[in-house]
Structure formats: C-alpha cells, structure tokens
Amino acid sequence: GESVGLHLPTLSVQEGDNSIINCAYSNSASDYFIWYKQESGKGPQFIIDIRSNMDKRQGQRVTVLLNKTVKHLSLQIAATQPGDSAVYFCAEMFAGNTGKLIFGQGTTLQVKP
Amino acid sequence: GAVVSQHPSWVICKSGTSVKIECRSLDFQATTMFWYRQFPKQSLMLMATSNEGSKATYEQGVEKDKFLINHASLTLSTLTVTSAHPEDSSFYICSAQGTNEKLFFGSGTQLSVL
Numbered sequence: 001g002e003s004v005g006l007h008l009p010t011l012s013v014q015e016g017d018n019s020i021i022n023c024a025y026s027n028s029a030s031d032y033f034i035w036y037k038q039e040s041g042k043g044p045q046f047i048i049d050i051r052s053n054m055d056k057r058q059g060q061r062v063t064v065l066l067n068k069t070v071k072h073l074s075l076q077i078a079a080t081q082p083g084d085s086a087v088y089f090c091a092e093m094f095a096g097n098t099g100k101l102i103f104g105q106g107t108t109l110q111v112k113p
Numbered sequence: 114g115a116v117v118s119q120h121p122s123w124v125i126c127k128s129g130t131s132v133k134i135e136c137r138s139l140d141f142q143a144t145t146m147f148w149y150r151q152f153p154k155q156s157l158m159l160m161a162t163s164n165e166g167s168k169a170t171y172e173q174g175v176e177k178d179k180f181l182i183n184h185a186s187l188t189l190s191t192l193t194v195t196s197a198h199p200e201d202s203s204f205y206i207c208s209a210q211g212t213n214e215k216l217f218f219g220s221g222t223q224l225s226v227l
Contacts (some may be wrong), residue, residue, distance in 0.1 A: 034216075043119070043206050043218040044157070089156060099145050099210040103157045 012110040019077040019111075023090035023104045028071060030092035034101070035064060035075045037086045044089060047075070077109075085111045116140055117209045119219030126197055127227055134192045134222045136207030142187035143209035148180075151204040151221075163190045197226045 013019050025033065031052040036044035050057045050064045057064050063076040073090050087108050091101040116139040126132050136146055145164050149157040161182050163169045169182035181193040190209075194201055207219040
C-alpha cells in the first residue's frame with residue numbers, strides 16, 4: 001500500500017504487506033530529516049533519519065528514501081505488522097537550526113490482520 | 114537510550130487557572146528544549162525553543178505572555194499555561210537536545226480546560 005502524503009492521511013494495509021508512506025517537505029535548505037511514529041496519547045518515537053547528502057538509508061524493516069529534487073521523503077515498512085499501526089510523521093530540520101523540527105501533516109497507518 | 118520525562122501526563126483544570134508542565138532530561142544535560150502543541154488528529158506545531166539560562170524564542174503566533182517558559186537548569190524546562198481557556202486544551206510535548214545534538218521526546222501532557 002502507498003499513501004500520497006498531504007492528500008491521503010490514512011493508509012490501510014494487510015498484515016505482511018509492505019507499506020509506503022510519503023511526505024513532501026517544505027524547505028529546500030533542510031538538511032536533516034526524521035521519521036517518527038506516534039501512538040495514541042504518546043510522544044513521537046524515533047524510527048529512522050537521513051541527512052541530505054544521502055538518498056537512501058535502511059534500518060530494521062524500514063527504509064527512508066530522499067529525493068531532494070522534488071523535496072520528497074518516503075518511509076517504507078517491510079512486512080507490516082499490527083504493532084506498526086500508528087500515525088507516522090516526517091520532520092525536517094533547517095540547516096543551521098539545530099534541533100528545531102518542522103513536522104509534516106502525518107499519515108495514519110492501519111494494519112489489518 | 115536517553116530519557117525525557119514529562120509531567121504530568123494529563124491534567125484537567127478550570128478556565129482561568131494556570132497549569133505548569135515539566136520536562137526533565139533524566140540522564141543527560143539538555144542544552145536546548147523545545148515545546149510543541151498538538152491538537153487532535155493534527156501534527157505537532159512548534160511553540161518555542163528554550164535554552165538554559167536565557168529567554169525562550171517563540172514561534173510566530175504564540176503568545177509569550179500566555180505560555181511562559183522557564184529553562185532554569187540543564188535538565189529542566191517548564192511550560193506554564195497562564196489563565197487557561199478551553200481553546201488551550203491540547204496535547205503538549207517537549208523535546209530535549211543533548212550536547213551530541215540527538216533529540217529525545219517526552220511522552221506528552223494532555224491538558225483539558227473546563
């Protein structure tokens with residue numbers, strides 16, 4: 001399953017399928033990007049990050065892709081599990097503004113068993 | 114991993130009263146802390162940046178006299194919502210940045226103003 005960022009805030013996938021969550025960021029000067037997972041009533045949980053000098057980074061079951069030409073970021077989750085159900089946010093950090101994050105709209109991921 | 118403790122996790126108060134929220138870095142010194150607000154089904158919006166020993170920097174549209182921020186030590190920042198009104202009801206989240214520039218988030222505080 002695949003989301004289209006700002007226009008499709010909910011992504012529903014079958015357990016075991018791969019998920020792709022998209023994000024369009026705002027500032028071409030941003031040089032650091034982070035994906036967060038947020039469960040209901042909790043703070044954001046770090047998933048994976050990427051710097052602007054890279055276009056791909058892999059973690060455990062997750063991959064982040066960065067396309068600076070079109071200011072687009074995506075999070076791929078392999079073999080999606082029910083525990084992955086949450087809201088996912090991308091966040092960008094402007095160059096020189098260390099620590100100050102600007103969050104994207106967020107996508108709700110629903111995993112059907 | 115580093116832990117950021119936020120307290121209380123939820124609070125209910127009457128309109129017109131003030132509420133203080135604490136954000137503590139438990140095992141590292143936080144040179145900078147950030148405060149965010151999140152309304153239901155919306156994203157996190159940065160309210161202010163707090164540096165230890167100096168005045169906070171507020172984002173555009175955030176009233177500094179209403180949302181008082183104090184960062185008196187390298188492990189504690191507080192956000193006080195003064196004269197709270199129902200429209201201030203929201204989920205407030207802090208983050209803390211250590212000397213290695215890593216960011217850690219608190220677990221959030223749900224404020225409900227009656």
